[in-house]
Amino acid sequence: MKHKLPFLLSFLFLNFFHFPATSQTSYELNAGWKCQSIAKVKENGHAISKATYSTATWQPAVVPGTVLTTQLANQQIPDPFYGMNNQRIPDIYTTGRDYYTYWFAKDFQEAPPQKNEQVWLHLRGVNYSCDVFLNGQKLNDKTHEGMFLRQSYNITQHLAKDGKNRLALVVFPPDPVGNPNGGQGGDGTIAKNVTHQYVAGWDWIQPIRDRNTGIWDKVTIEKTQLINVKNPHIITLVPGKRKPEGTQAPATVKVSAELENSTDKKVTGVLQYTLDRKTVSQKVTLPAKATQLVRLKDLVLQNPKLWWPNTYGAQPLYHLQLRFLVNGKTVSDEETVQVGIREIQREWNVHTRSMQVLVNGQKIFLKGANWIISDAMLRFSPARYDAELRFHRDMNLNLMRVWGGALVERPEFFEACDKYGLLVIQDFWITGDANGKWVDPMKKDDQWTRRKYPDDHHLFLTSAADQVKMIRNHPSLAMWCGGNEITPPKDLLTALEDSILPSLDGTRWFIPYSNADSMSFNSIGGGGDGPYTIQPISQFWAYRTWPFNSEVGSVGVGDMESLQRFLPKENLIAPQYLGPNSKPTEKVDSVWHYHNYTGVGYEQHLLPYGAPTSIEDFARKAQLVNYDQYRGLMEGFSSHMWDWYTGTIIWKTQNPWTSMRGQLYDYYLDPNAGLYGLRNGSAPLHIMFDPVDSMVLAVNNSFEIKRDMMLVATAYDMAGKSTSLGQVIVEIGASTSKKYFPLKGSLRKLAKDKGVFLSLRLLNLEKNCISSNFYWLADAKGTYSGLQELTNAPLQVAAKQSAKSKIEVTLSNPAGQPVAFFNRISVVHSLTGQRLLPAFYSDNYVSILPGEKQTITVEYTTIAGAPLPSITVEGWNVPKQTYLVK
Template identity: 75%
Template sequence: MKFKLAVLLAILLATVSPLAAQNSYELNTGWKCLPMAKANATGQTISQPTHNLADWQPAVVPGTVLTTQLENKEIPDPFYGMNNKRIPDIYETGRDYYTYWFVKDFQETAPSGDEQVWLHLRGVNYSCEVFLNGQKLNDKTHYGMFLRQTYNVTPHLAKNGANRLAVIVYPPDPVGKPNGGQAGDGTIAKNVSHQYVAGWDWIQPIRDRNTGIWDKVTIEKTKQVNLKNPHVITVVPGVRKPDGAQQPATIKVSAELENPTSKSVIGTLQYTLDGQTVSQKVSLPARSTQQISLKDLTLQNPKLWWPSGYGPQNLYQLKLQFLVKGKTVSDEETVQVGVREIQTEWNDRTQSKQVKVNGQKVFIKGGNWIISDAMLRFTDARYDAEIRYHRDMNLNLIRIWGGALVERPEFYQACDKYGLLVIQDFWMSGDANGRWIDPLKLEDQWTRRQYPDDHQLFIKSAADQVKMVRNYASLAMWCGGNEITPPKDILTALEDSILPSLDGTRWFIPYSNSDSMSYNSLGGNGDGPYTIQPISKFWAFKTYPFNSEVGSVGVGDYESLVRFIPKENLVAPQFLGADKKPSEKVDSVWEYHTYTGVGYEHHILPYGAPKDVKDFATKAQLVNYDQYRALMEGFSSHMWDWYTGTIIWKTQNPWTAMRGQMYDYYLDPNACLYGLRNGGEPLHVMYDPVDSMVMMVNNTFEMKRDMMLVINAYDMAGKKTPMGQVISEINPSMAKKYVPVNAAIKKLAQDKGMFLSLQLLDLNKQVISDNFYWLPDAKGEYSGLKEMPKATIQLEAQQTAKGKIEVTLTNPATNTVAFFNRLALVDAKTQQRLLPVFYSDNYISVVPGEKKTITMEYTPAADGSLPAVTIEGWNVAKQVISTKQ
């Protein structure tokens, strides 16, 4: 059916919520809860402040039933060991088991005059009834995980200021059977909700399907008029550069104004940006909502926002106000504005889209993101740390996978801060929504193709979520769904009505591996592969030209594994069978946490069969580093020729999984992060293992000149063999071949393998890019590493500022290479790693006679005590040193 504009306008005016309101506070403590079956009272009764709550338990809001049960020690940590199997699943218990009342007492005096008080619920999963002081606020049951709710509670507030809010929350319906399939039996997708909660190949089922008041609850106070859903568009014409004076940019601002009172209101809508004010007189009839567009502002010499690696992330604060009679502030919102323009164009050579920011084409180095926490325990600090890690990987884009959420404003604030572009999927997946025949699904492909059951709820929710996040500079593209388009009427609404009317500035991709994004001439699904690959394959095998999902392994190190695997299950996989067809014997807890070893043994065994789990984890880090460095180098080496971008599947896990992660659930990075960081440097020197060429890639907008490319080989004893030195230059946004080293490497590596050091120096001999490879012998074995002599490295740690430590590693000239050293910042007393810590580099190799300095940033202890530093390497014994002040 065709989506009519009149219906759209009704949706637009119905979806409301503050961005950063003038006078608001969050209701995030002091909640109580009780299962519906135990309440034995109506919402009208429960919401009376006099109703006795003596038998009620503390509740976590924002949170879910499961997070509340965990807080009250009713269930074990579902992310540890096999604990999740001990928690009743909603498919077996029935929905009533996880249907809960949530109650909050709060103080707010009924206002006098024309003041208004508003209740905002930013996310409830899945349906609910809302009561305040004995009155039901919603005429009809609210449905939809992603549809915000706003209620004018002014007439319902208690005169004495003692109020009670009561919300009964019902789980999704149906809840889906977790039968081991992607999204279980698929029926969870009949709801307008997230799909992974019924289980996927990277996560076990979330037992309550995340039922609860999962996002923020706020009280907002205004005068007569409520200012809501501001919209800021920035227009940056021409081709820009990050430095120097800028031609003007245009700022377009609009907002909705709601007058709930019985009288018309005359006033002024105005905003201030960079010291300039734009205003417009407005007359609002009684009980009406209007959208008002202000005159465009020409911003002279704007400070532009750029993706990470290309320029600074400048941000402005725009204050938008409505003044009654031009004098009294009725309401105001503050919007964070990054001045930039996103464009796309078709690359005829690659047969894929390429992304442009401020007129400059950007080679996309991205990561797929699921969700910060599978049980929806979101914090600003966690978002900031995770997005910072993505920036530190030298990525410039994150794709939000369609089986989860439209991400929260706090996520986008962090992306704005760190310069990560975002592709935001809507709530579809090829698995649940019928792209393939699947015997694990309850209903056939044709039926699933029409999920969800309520298309209008999906459309209404999409419109609401677009308005929630559309002002963020980092949001670059919308996507209809993961590996499948939404049903035709939903797709038409998104393409023809919602996005043009509510945004109109961003590229819309019908689905994540659409031919309109990346023409698929190779067959298959248009994304992948997902398993470990021979290093040469990343360089020599041409895959999809803008690959939305391609990945490899990601097992954490030993310290990561012990956090969630019981001691008795810390058993390394055993590699069995013939050399050409090995198989694995894997512990059951590892399997439950989605360990995948397909092909892993081919890459682990060349380092020697693992002696124990710690040895396995150490060798896995070598594989991790090599895989992700090669992935990004291989794609970058063919940019604008084969590829316009690549997006790794995946960069993080929202629970304690053992695959596809650059850091673990506890925010502890593994070698994947640093291999990717190295391979994704904006200006990078690298070795092509297929044709044995030393190459350089320049992912900046500037010509780079007067650089010295230095190539050295080292044997296992640390003896250096110079292999070339040349003054170099490279044009903007290109990859270039420089020096062939095939014959020399073949000779030096034949018996025991070798080390290859590539450095790019400026004219002051300062290192610009440093890349260190370990290469196998002629048989593909790391025979030299297996018998490598020990190295003693000198380590010093100095506090240089609060929350910042500088570590210097020195390898004496008489040593061999100090290979693959893992640094960690630890509690000086317990020796436990501090998390998160942001290292300027890690898994570091230091050649004889070399000194390297690493910075570590962390959150300081409240008592001012300093942490210690540990180091442990392939041939370096573990050391622990104190930090000097």
């Protein structure tokens, strides 16, 4: 193990590579790359990087991307996300590292620099090691290592005189690559590297065969003048206890940046920034060949527009422009940073014995999601990030935890979180599974050896400091976490906690590990992390888990269209429940197993709805379970807000490949019913039903008392006949939950024979509904016998285009009819009938009461040249129909 500590503060501040936020002149090298296996290349980098070397026989390469994404683009491998295709792709553990070691080359135009101009090459991520060549010259003195360490090279003196340049990199895989033996992180040795661990396999993904070797993140050319502005750092302070509306007391903005003078003469100038039409300046003299940290005078911002977490307020962002002017006149370099004015604090809740988070002085009940990564093969895009984080915003969540077996998420991820008001806990690259928390027969090394991973501690700390600089300006970034379910080794933990984070950030809470006692004292009530499977709904209400549970969740198999995207026709076979005394209890198709079907699955939870008769019936009934599970999860936690809990984080909400384990939308961005159940259960003002004591409750996740509301409870039988269960005037305090009245006897009597529907509504003084909830309750035997006999409802559907890429769908159920139950709306291509993805629905899987109607808004991505889409509607007792959009 390489130890090069202590970690010098001057090194932390001045010598890390940087990547610009938005520079004066920059462009990305993201097309026209070519590559070749190292086995087919005899020449060295000096020769390959010369324009005279022919790459005519090389293949097109995907950059940013990996060897596997390039092979897939060139049709050399099958889609590893479909069926059992991943088993047909050679694994690097078997082939050896050379098989996935590749040369990458890119020709680009860049004229020789003009007077005082400096040209920079930035590599934001290479996995795992590389040598870099430009025009016959090697740029790095020694081989670069580390997936999470950016590279920056001044290439001013290396550019070709004719402006025709060639960049060449040889990229080597991690070493060791790890044995994908079925364990979490395989045999664990992938964690000896400073890289992501899931690529050797986990219980929600199969191994990534090349371990994501490649130039996986952006390659950029930046041009400056004499001085390069690097790593700006913006801190905002919002004293006192604030509210989202009204005139605000002042906030303070602190700005600093590193200035690099790569020339051989000293340079004098002015560093300045502009924010909200106010400018702060400071004169600076920079010695030759030096980098200097400069802190500017604080700016007191009057009446600031404050940034708030989702559902608590808006997310305004300011543009801060930071520039250096040589001699106070000529712009040498500039960076633009999006700034959210907010301050994040924390305090210990002595009642729950867990930490609670405050934003702008107000405590926030944290409703979170565990996030793995957008795409297991690192095929990132701002559009995909935006869509996925929008789903989380739409679920009324306010927190994302980036899991430690993956990566420090990209700036584009944080930009979407900034936009949608999603706080972020960012883990570093440690997990209990691979890093020695448990004795594990699947691991190559013993527990004590694994506790020392990774091998190169200096590289880990250098990478951590670099990544902190990359994302620290985002208002959404709220907390750092040492690792998943385990701390990093002691020397790493000490450096992070006592040196790196205080020096380079200094404003955020550092959690030693994801379920640390300092986050949540985990002996209360005997609960624990998880569980991770389907549970009785009463469990969420009555069983006390950890007071800030970092991982608790359920399941999330998609509907039939989702399953068809990655399961071959012959494997579209529903699991069969064999009974509680059988071992195993379910008979499950092998391809389902390969795609991580939970094993403790749906079948026994579907039986109360009637045994599935087909795969279509299985998928349809699974959505009822999905909706009920995730609504119940968040309702149960919210009902004990500030009493048992200060927050919870769902494990997990999304999958970066075609897994069936824990997801609210599939890899193709198609939601299942769980998304809308969670959206309902997480609503900031919410009326709900406790299945344990049959109480009706309300929860208010705002900073204001809610008054002048009427709570109305109504039951509906299977024929649509209604029975009033009571009503009461409601007043509920800020950030609290409150019980109102029980429905025990009357509801049990109505549900006894066939089950019953329960409608809960909050009405304002104008009798407009401001919160609603709709439950389906079982009969006295615990079955949904009435649903199995429910007659069809003549649902009427009208769809019209209300704006570009926006459709309004109105569902109407005539009076005297049964409830039109659990209707899925989909926007589809008018010719192919395929769903348009991603699409965003104001609600879905909705039930329409007799004599009522509901309008759903759909936003979708327009396809150039495609006709106006159609709408399909299909419900439990509503046959599938397609409707033209007017």
